[in-house]
Amino acid sequence: MTITEYFQLLFTDYTLRTITLGTAVLGAICGMLGSFAVLRKQSLLGDAISHAALPGIAIAFLITGAKDTNVLLLGALISGLIGTFWIKGMTTKTHLKSDTALGLVLSLFFGFGMLLLTYIQKQPNANQAGLDKYLFGQAATLVVSDVWLMTFVTGLALIILLLFWKEFKLMLFDADYTKTLGFNTRFIDITITFFIVLAIVLGLQTVGVVLMSAMLLAPAAAARQWTNKLSVMVFLAAVFGAFSGVFGTAISATQNNLSTGPVIVLVASVFVAFSFIFSPGRGILFRQLRFRKNRRELELKKTLQMMFGIAKTHENVSHPHSIKILNNFQGFTKKTIREIEEKKWITITGQEWALTQKGFDEAENMFNKSSDDE
8 A cells, every 4th residue: 555545544544533533633742832942941751741641551461350441541640740740849859859769760660661571461351461462552552532532631631721821931041030920830731731641642542652652752842943933933833743644544554464553653754854954943054054155244344354454555446456465364265255256345356356335444443342342
């Protein structure tokens, strides 16, 4: 099946439509909430929470004995929240830094979860088969009820964001100032964290514990390269996340033996790489072009200043001088004098140049600025 055939079947095939909608909604909510994790410099939080959710899945299965998705995700949510509060408790009550707390919780919870999965696999109960899908995800298991749940959570998160937009924005950029204004910073922090945990838990079934943090952070990291405005970043991150879900699912469905979760993450990584290179404001390409342009502009102005030093020794600034006089100037080239002429700073007649009034004023302005700086 080709990509074109996939999109033609998208509106008629129940399974393809369900999986695509599910991954698109998941990508949107992860991108939207991941923006706050990136801006709060909590990039590793998503990794820690996703790993912390694993023992909750295993314990929920041990208690109920059934692989009910809603029950397992509820266990993951509780376990993820416990891991999150452990992280915050260690950073506030001890001298440990956040990266140490994140590493400890990630290792402890993930190790405990793997221990429980090993124990479950050795039980005679046949229901445990496939429980390890939460490690790497299995998008094919998505059903309509899962998509509706993701849509509901996305809508709820969007409503909360709109209602408390000012508070969230203030909290992101100046928590101390937010507190002085009388806002409950603890409530705001808990609300943001809760929805981030919720988004991660919803994605475990599709992307899995191991790759979920990339799904949360990649769209936001890509969006951050294109704008300095929070609202635009959140919107772009949601769009990048949704497109990653759709195209990742399409590529996975049209190729044999490709897991959907890893492909979605790879597509999101392509958005990140493209943004890092081609975004106008922060992209590597445009930054290099600006650097070369500024360096060239500096070379031209250095040459103009040297010409200014020669021209101002004459009462008439347009007095002609031989081009040969410039040969001893370090860095001078014929291309340089041609570009200076194009800027109408000098005129060239045969093998002689003369400073124009525009060039004289420009050079004098630079000279005065350098004198003021000294």
